[in-house]
Amino acid sequence: MRKFVSFSIAAMLITVLVFLTQAQQLSDKAQLGRELFHDPTFKGTINPKVATGLSCANCHADFDDEAEPDGVIRAGHSVIGVPQRGSAKGGMIKGADFARAAGGGGFCYQHFLQKVPESKVNPTAIPAEHAEALMAYFEAISDGKKGPQFEMQMLDATAKTEAGEKIAAMTGDTKKGWELWGRACVVCHPTPKKAGIGIQLVRTRPPRDIDKTIIRWATKIRGGGSLMPFYASDILSDQDIANILAFLREQMESTAR
Template sequence: KKRLRHAVAGGWVLLVLGLAISVPAQDSDLVAGKMLFRSTEISETGLTCWHCHANFNEKKTPDGHVRPGYPLYNVGWRSTWNRWDGQLLSSLDEAIASCMTRWLTKRQTTGYDGEEAPAHRVRQLRAYLRSDEVSPEQKSEPIEPIRDDKMPSDRMLRLGDVGFGGAAFKSSCGICHKTDGTGPAPSLVRNGYSRYQIAKKVRGLSAKGLNGLKMPSFSKGRLSDRRLVNVVAYVYQL
């Protein structure tokens, strides 16, 4: 009986170990990808995927933020993607890698791109973005960002409302630019920028960045010219 009990116990141990070992690799990638989406573990800049992209349905469950990037809810099975500069990409892996290289990985000595994105991190984020939690319908149409180099005139930039601008700043910019300097981007208090410089940075038309990093830009589809003018008024008076 004693031997039988030991044999049964040993069998259970082997069964448990076998189950643990047989957990699909994609499941562990999914768990890791979900954590990495909001973690600075893969970031050398302080930015995360979450700062620029919602991973939920913004229309049904808004969280009060309007991020520069379009939401990644239900996008895991797109056939084509647009890179941050408008270049067409043919795979989710390319899209993930291009974002990581542009904004997350260790900065190069020149330019605004970082080091190559680690392949295992790309794989983990892909598993998460294609999970039932993020892409339940497994279909979606590519989004074409509204790109326009035309800026509001200097006259228009002087007509912004500081009150409305403060509210727009809180929802669109405050996720990164915190007035106490604790965010991944610098505080804009006493920033010294002109109205035109502020608007160009928001639209991604400024050639300058900070510490090898350019701010993720807001297209008109994410921040209208009217809201931009108000944000400019608020930031200018900080």
């Protein structure tokens, strides 16, 4: 009987030890994912010649920014709940590719962090160990939560143009636009007259046709393009974008005086 009890206790201790070891491994993996999430060099694995300087954290919160807003408007939704979504990029990444592409992070890894043209992106090209680490991190911080509920709207070229023209025709508030600029745009455009990851928007001379420029910018904000991520309507409303554009119009017109 004593031998049986001793054996049972030993087996239990071994089970606990294995569990703790696995938990520690998961913790290490999740920690790597956290570091990758905030690192534009991806732990030094991205070639500096193609690195944009962007990280996952520039476009996505790794906390519930609806429940605990920090004032920043990010182009992407929070990564809380990513493991439960099952698809990304409007259903373009799904099935077995979903986890292998780090819940959609593999697209950003190539396109936004390395300037790979959108048409040539392979979301599963992200190193497997990095995809696993990111998913482990998303799993750890989600803790079973579903996260933000949204429907991804992928606009085609015609829809982007129509959306841009509609927004450009709206009246905006320059003061609100300046505030929104500080919350949504400065990560890539430090000021309208200074380039960062994004280009300098307001130059010493205004463009020949400010109206056409406003339409082009409205189209890019809503639909994205090149390294410019698109801002869905649940993140920036049409009026929000119109306000930002009103501010930029004021800045451009002031250079002509």
